[in-house]
Amino acid sequence: MTGTTRLAPDTALQRLEELGRSSDPSNYIVDGIPPRLALELASPETVAEALALCAAAGLALVPWGGGGQMGLGNLPERYDVALDLRGLAAVVDYEPDDLTIGVQAGCTLARLAAILSEHGQMLPLDADDPERITIGGLVATGLGCPRRFGYGSLRDLIIGITVALPDGTLARGGGMVVKNVSGYDMMRLHFGALGSLGVIVRANFKLLPSPEAQRTLLVAFPSLEEAMEGALAVRGSQLAPTALVVLAPVTAERFIGMARWTLAARCEGPEGAVLRQAERLRETAASATSDARILEHEETLRFWSSLQGKLGATPLANVMRVRIGELPSQLGELAAQLVTEWGSALEDAVLDVGSGLAYVTVAGTVEELRGAWTRLAGYGRHATMLAAPGDVKAGYDVFGRHPEGVAVMRRLKETFDPERTLNPGRFIALL
Amino acid sequence: MDRAAIRTRLLEIVGPDGLLDDPDELLVYEYDASDEVFAGHHRPDFTVLPRTAEQVSAVVRLANEVGLPVIPRGAGTGLAGGALALRGGILIVLTRMNRILEVNERDGYAIVEPGVINLELSTALQPRGYFFAPDPASQRACTIGGNVGNNSGGPHCLKYGVTTNHILGLEVVLPDGERIWTGGPVPETPGVDLTGVLVGSEGTLGIVTKVMVRLTRLPEGVSVLLAAFPDIESASHATSAIIAAGVLPAALEMMDQLTIKAVEDAFHAGYPREAGAVLLVELDGLQEIVAENTGRVAELCRQHSAWEVRVARTKEERDLLWLGRKSAFGAMGRLAPNYYLVDTTVPRTKLPATMRRVEELSREYRLSIANVFHAGDGNLHPLVLFDRHRPGEVERVLECTTEILRYCVDVGGTLSGEHGIGFEKRDYMTLVFTTEDLCAMAGLKRSFDPRELFNPEKVLPTGFRCGEVALLRQQALAQRFGLEYV
Numbered sequence: 006m007t008g009t010t011r012l013a014p015d016t017a018l019q020r021l022e023e024l025g026r027s028s029d030p031s032n033y034i035v036d037g038i039p040p041r042l043a044l045e046l047a048s049p050e051t052v053a054e055a056l057a058l059c060a061a062a063g064l065a066l067v068p069w070g071g072g073g074q075m076g077l078g079n080l081p082e083r084y085d086v087a088l089d090l091r092g093l094a095a096v097v098d099y100e101p102d103d104l105t106i107g108v109q110a111g112c113t114l115a116r117l118a119a120i121l122s123e124h125g126q127m128l129p130l131d132a133d134d135p136e137r138i139t140i141g142g143l144v145a146t147g148l149g150c151p152r153r154f155g156y157g158s159l160r161d162l163i164i165g166i167t168v169a170l171p172d173g174t175l176a177r178g179g180g181m182v183v184k185n186v187s188g189y190d191m192m193r194l195h196f197g198a199l200g201s202l203g204v205i206v207r208a209n210f211k212l213l214p215s216p217e218a219q220r221t222l223l224v225a226f227p228s229l230e231e232a233m234e235g236a237l238a239v240r241g242s243q244l245a246p247t248a249l250v251v252l253a254p255v256t257a258e259r260f261i262g263m264a265r266w267t268l269a270a271r272c273e274g275p276e277g278a279v280l281r282q283a284e285r286l287r288e289t290a291a292s293a294t295s296d297a298r299i300l301e302h303e304e305t306l307r308f309w310s311s312l313q314g315k316l317g318a319t320p321l322a323n324v325m326r327v328r329i330g331e332l333p334s335q336l337g338e339l340a341a342q343l344v345t346e347w348g349s350a351l352e353d354a355v356l357d358v359g360s361g362l363a364y365v366t367v368a369g370t371v372e373e374l375r376g377a378w379t380r381l382a383g384y385g386r387h388a389t390m391l392a393a394p395g396d397v398k399a400g401y402d403v404f405g406r407h408p409e410g411v412a413v414m415r416r417l418k419e420t421f422d423p424e425r426t427l428n429p430g431r432f433i434a435l436l
Numbered sequence: 437m438d439r440a441a442i443r444t445r446l447l448e449i450v451g452p453d454g455l456l457d458d459p460d461e462l463l464v465y466e467y468d469a470s471d472e473v474f475a476g477h478h479r480p481d482f483t484v485l486p487r488t489a490e491q492v493s494a495v496v497r498l499a500n501e502v503g504l505p506v507i508p509r510g511a512g513t514g515l516a517g518g519a520l521a522l523r524g525g526i527l528i529v530l531t532r533m534n535r536i537l538e539v540n541e542r543d544g545y546a547i548v549e550p551g552v553i554n555l556e557l558s559t560a561l562q563p564r565g566y567f568f569a570p571d572p573a574s575q576r577a578c579t580i581g582g583n584v585g586n587n588s589g590g591p592h593c594l595k596y597g598v599t600t601n602h603i604l605g606l607e608v609v610l611p612d613g614e615r616i617w618t619g620g621p622v623p624e625t626p627g628v629d630l631t632g633v634l635v636g637s638e639g640t641l642g643i644v645t646k647v648m649v650r651l652t653r654l655p656e657g658v659s660v661l662l663a664a665f666p667d668i669e670s671a672s673h674a675t676s677a678i679i680a681a682g683v684l685p686a687a688l689e690m691m692d693q694l695t696i697k698a699v700e701d702a703f704h705a706g707y708p709r710e711a712g713a714v715l716l717v718e719l720d721g722l723q724e725i726v727a728e729n730t731g732r733v734a735e736l737c738r739q740h741s742a743w744e745v746r747v748a749r750t751k752e753e754r755d756l757l758w759l760g761r762k763s764a765f766g767a768m769g770r771l772a773p774n775y776y777l778v779d780t781t782v783p784r785t786k787l788p789a790t791m792r793r794v795e796e797l798s799r800e801y802r803l804s805i806a807n808v809f810h811a812g813d814g815n816l817h818p819l820v821l822f823d824r825h826r827p828g829e830v831e832r833v834l835e836c837t838t839e840i841l842r843y844c845v846d847v848g849g850t851l852s853g854e855h856g857i858g859f860e861k862r863d864y865m866t867l868v869f870t871t872e873d874l875c876a877m878a879g880l881k882r883s884f885d886p887r888e889l890f891n892p893e894k895v896l897p898t899g900f901r902c903g904e905v906a907l908l909r910q911q912a913l914a915q916r917f918g919l920e921y922v
Contacts, residue, residue: 012917061917102680103783103814125682147624158623160632161601168876176876177869182781183813184598184853186587186636187861187868188895189877193600193632197624203876214682241542243565243656245722278724330622332543361543361622389626404626409616414628416883421876433627 014085017062018042021086024051024058033087035067035431036080036395040087043069047092049109049167049175049206056204057173059086060424067428068200070111070139073132074146076326076392077318078199079403082430090141093206096120098181105181107165107209110141127215129156129247133314141205147197148391150313154359155247155273162210163192168203171426175206183211194417201432202421216273220283221300221308222246224290225257225265229344232266233337235290236358239270240333242289244282246270246359248309253340253354260312263296271309315353316364318391324352325374325393329363331385339363339385346380364391371396382406404433437502439481446482446526449494454532456483465527468509469574470517470860471776473824474834480507480521485529489607489615489645492528496643497613499526505892506611508639510550510582513574515777516858518586518638522893528643530581537646541566544651545604545621550581550644557649566651569596572854573765581644587636589854591687591761594812595720596652598854600635607646608634611885621648633880638856639891641884655686655720659730660754663737664711664744668692668807671713672788674740675811678717679784681736683729687718688812689761695808695819696760698767705760708744715742715811716761718754764808765819771806772821778837782849784814793843794818801836803829815853816844842867857895865897874900875908 021044028043046052059066065083069075070090090111098107101124108117115135121127131150132138144166149158156162165179168191178191195203226232232251239249248271252260257267268290272282287297300308318326331339336356343354343365350373353366363385367377374397382388382405390403411434418425418436430436437445446455456462459479466477481504486492499506505525512519521527534551541564548557554575558567571590572578582588584606587599596602605619608630619631634641665671671690678688691699691714696707707714715737719729734745748754768775782790791807794816798805809817820837822829841851845867852861865874878900884890 057917100783100785102676102785104679105783147629149624153623157597157601160629161597170876174872174875177873178877180850180868181848182783182850182853184589184593184781184810184815185850186589186598186854186856187851188857188865188873189880190587190600190632190636191876191880193629193635194880196629196632198628202628214684217682237542240544243653243722245653245655274722274725275728278722278728281724282722328624330620330624332540332621334542362624386620386622387625389624408618408620408625408627410618410630411627412614413610413616413630413884417628417880420879420883 011063012058012061014062014064017058017064021055021058024055028089030087033069035075035084036398038081038084040067041085043087043089045089045092049093049169052088052090052093052204052206053169053173053175055088056169056171056426060171060426063424064426065429066426068141068145068204070142071113071137073134073137074142074148074318076320077146078428078431079435080395080398080430082435088204091139097207098209101126104212105164105183105209106212107181107207108140109207110139110205112140114138114140121212122215125215126212128159128162128210129213130159131309131313133311140208144196144205144208145198145200146318148318150316151248151250151357151359152271154249155245156213160193160196163196163208164211165209166192166195166205167207168195169206170203171422171424176203179209181209199428199432201428201436202417204427218274218276218279219302219305220272220279221305222270222272222283222286222290222297223261223300224268224287224295224297225263226268226292226295227265229266229337229340231292231294232268235268235292235295237334239286239290240358244286244289246286247273249359251356251358253351255351256315256353256355259353260308271305312355315355315366321392322394324366324368325377325397326364326366326391327378327381328389328391329365329381329385330387331361331363333358333361336361336363347377402433402435407434442498442502443482445498446484446495449498450484450486450491454485454487457481468512468514468517468519470515470520470858471774473830474776475517475520475859478520478522479524480527481524483527483529485532487532489609492643492645493609493613493615495526495528496609496611499889500611500613503889505889507891508585508643510579511577513578514582514586514856514858515779516852516856516860518856518858518894520859522859531579533645536560539564541651543621545648546651547646547648548580550579550584550647552580554578554580554583561651562654565654567654568649569602569652570599573762580647580649584635584644584647585637585639586856589810589815591689591810594688594810595684595686600632602650603631603635603647604650605648606631606634606644608642608644610642611887611890615645619648638858638895640881640894641890657723657726658718658720658754659726660748660757661717661730661733662707662746662757663715663717663742664708665713665715665742667712668791669788670741671715672791672811674715674737674742675787676784677736677740678733679812681732683732685717685733685812686720687716689716690714690807690809690811691761691764692807694771694804694806695764698770698806699760699764701770702767703759703763705756707760716757761808768806768819768821771804773823776820776822776833776837778816778818778820778840779852779855780841780844780849781813781815781853782844782847786847786849787811787814790816790844790847794840797836797839801832803832803836859894862895862897
């Protein structure tokens with residue numbers, strides 16, 4: 006077999022520094038481990054070059070956006086270089102009348118939302134720290150929000166991608182049109198692959214018109230069973246809320262000051278229609294023993310943004326967050342089991358009934374959290390540790406039970422990243 | 437292994453009624469719905485019609501053992517030559533695997549076999565209050581497996597998205613014969629999104645043996661409008677205005693004068709014959725929102741020179757308005773013996789200019805071109821009319837359609853919106869993608885199918901064989917750093 010000679014690591018590090026600006030490695034800690042070099046890059050070409058240098062020298066690289074989702078991933082197998090992509094933040098291609106946008110990976114959600122709102126458009130995403138979360142981070146982690154119930158997730162809206170590969174090339178897939186079957190779906194290959202097959206430098210999306218008005222119906226129930234019954238009645242109706250969740254009492258108290266199992270349904274559309282929709286949702290969900298109220302437009306935005314903070318992968322100290330996939334009709338049973346097992350250790354629990362996902366945050370010592378994971382990993386259809394201190398992760402696969410097809414994933418890794426340059430060890434099955 | 441031995445083994449797997457290898461029986465499988473004039477006909481060595489996923493897997497293992505290509509096929513309605521056996525081999529026809537295995541409306545999914553016909557699935561779901569959103573024009577014949585292979589579209593994709601947005605999971609036989617499930621009924625399955633990669637891969641990465649589809653709730657309210665315009669240009673501007681106004685119709689379809697006449701002659705759908713173009717707009721959702729948007733869309737059409745706007749009030753009226761659109765391809769037989777359908781997408785704002793260019797090319801090449809297409813998402817379908825027996829006409833059609841594709845790509849569009857690349861458009865891929873882009877795609881193919889036995893000669897252009905790609909990549913890296921091969 007032929008191959009290329011290796012570059013000495015120190016030579017590679019030196020040449021890497023010439024590509025961009027060095028930054029303080031202590032700001033790029035992954036699970037307690039700092040890199041040897043942190044590098045800010047400002048063009049797709051230099052990213053590709055950096056990847057090739059790392060690959061040639063056998064260095065391990067971690068792509069970095071805002072760092073807001075860095076809780077997700079296994080302990081790094083090696084970690085030499087952090088690649089800060091926040092300098093790669095241009096909106097490359099935006100024609101509002103086409104309802105499409107092409108944006109570089111380092112663009113923050115806040116900046117993107119500001120540009121889109123000038124034209125009455127949006128990507129239906131929520132974030133509690135939009136100044137920090139980057140588009141590249143959202144695509145790489147594939148973490149969604151409850152609005153997927155109404156609009157689909159970012160996975161449904163991505164129409165094009167450009168990635169830098171360890172062979173030093175930039176490869177595109179898709180394009181700038183909303184309907185496209187030309188070639189393989191490279192967008193979904195990289196969506197949620199944690200940058201393990203390529204570093205995302207640009208993504209294109211189809212956009213949505215911003216709704217004129219928003220309201221949120223909140224209904225507090227005396228029991229989990231009644232709350233789930235209400236939520237499933239809404240799910241089965243034609244009332245089409247854009248998000249539908251049930252909050253555990255501890256979480257409901259934190260966000261809306263009612264320590265009860267609480268249903269939240271989001272309505273988006275023309276002003277008059279939204280008010281009527283919220284009213285009809287109340288009629289469908291509420292019971293004799295429940296209390297309902299409606300959040301106004303601004304309150305609605307605040308509520309869902311801050312709630313997202315309990316559904317993400319921000320690195321956490323002293324607590325562990327787990328995402329469990331389960332059929333909407335089974336989420337109630339799952340929640341009951343969680344309450345029985347963890348009781349007061351349950352810091353937060355949010356049931357995304359629209360999607361079929363439960364988000365659980367558990368408090369405890371490292372040993373307690375490790376014990377909790379061994380049980381939680383077996384729950385539902387799938388379970389993922391979204392964030393936890395590095396000591397909790399050690400020796401486990403945070404992606405839980407492996408789906409079928411891991412052998413194919415391994416071959417993809419061998420093909421696209423033969424030197425194990427990109428996030429080695431951090432993705433599923435320690436890929 | 438010689439032919440007779442392979443035949444014996446196949447008989448053991450699928451039984452005598454599951455194997456065709458007589459030249460007369462194979463004749464029909466030399467074609468799909470692509471035009472023979474352009475795609476030719478290609479005889480498979482064997483055609484098998486398995487009834488179970490186990491049989492599919494066993495056939496694939498055998499093909500692997502003897503090094504024969506494998507070509508999956510549904511109803512054969514594909515227009516890009518995706519189901520043609522270009523290198524012979526075993527054609528696996530999945531139409532006998534046609535059961536709906538499970539419907540779970542509470543949790544929003546159904547599991548079906550790949551041979552289930554698209555319309556039959558929605559018909560089965562309707563009484564329960566749900567539907568399967570992708571609705572290609574061929575939905576009365578095409579299969580769910582084919583929809584998955586081609587990531588099929590249809591009019592309602594404007595609001596609901598294409599097939600990939602409605603596939604939750606797949607049971608798939610991989611090129612080594614192993615059978616796995618990808619995805620599942622709830623989102624965010626950990627790992628690489630193999631479901632997303634497989635949808636639209638045109639049978640080059642695996643054969644789907646079960647499909648888990650998303651069920652969509654039937655909307656509470658539906659309205660359909662037909663607006664008549666003096667010309668395509670004004671209808672195109674109305675389209676942009678509707679989208680820009682923040683209205684997202686379920687469907688937004690356009691037909692030009694040539695199509696309207698053909699449809700009226702053939703089916704009497706009641707379209708205004710004098711119109712230069714018509715828009716068919718469907719709005720759905722909550723009653724309140726549909727009522728409000730229907731008024732807004734009608735007003736926007738009038739502002740952009742529509743001289744007539746009809747609103748269908750009942751299901752019968754709606755179906756009649758849709759009849760013309762759905763029968764348009766069938767009506768083309770009234771205009772010419774043959775037509776070549778070009779499927780391409782441009783950014784919406786480029787629609788008026790693109791339509792002008794198509795008109796120019798029609799004059800330049802002396803070919804009539806009818807237009808019936810998904811205007812809302814910029815997905816054009818120019819139908820180039822011709823007579824294959826007239827000398828020189830086939831060549832002119834090829835040149836003309838290549839020019840259309842080239843123009844669409846130049847204005848930021850793409851080669852295919854919903855029909856696929858298949859064999860027909862593989863050599864156009866270099867118009868859109870660079871060598872580096874295509875190398876990455878070849879890497880994906882290699883990861884699934886290192887021996888290139890799955891639907892060979894499709895999607896990737898000639899010259900992007902997997903072996904060559906690995907070499908190219910190594911050379912690129914070496915050149916960059918002045919490194920040498922060892």
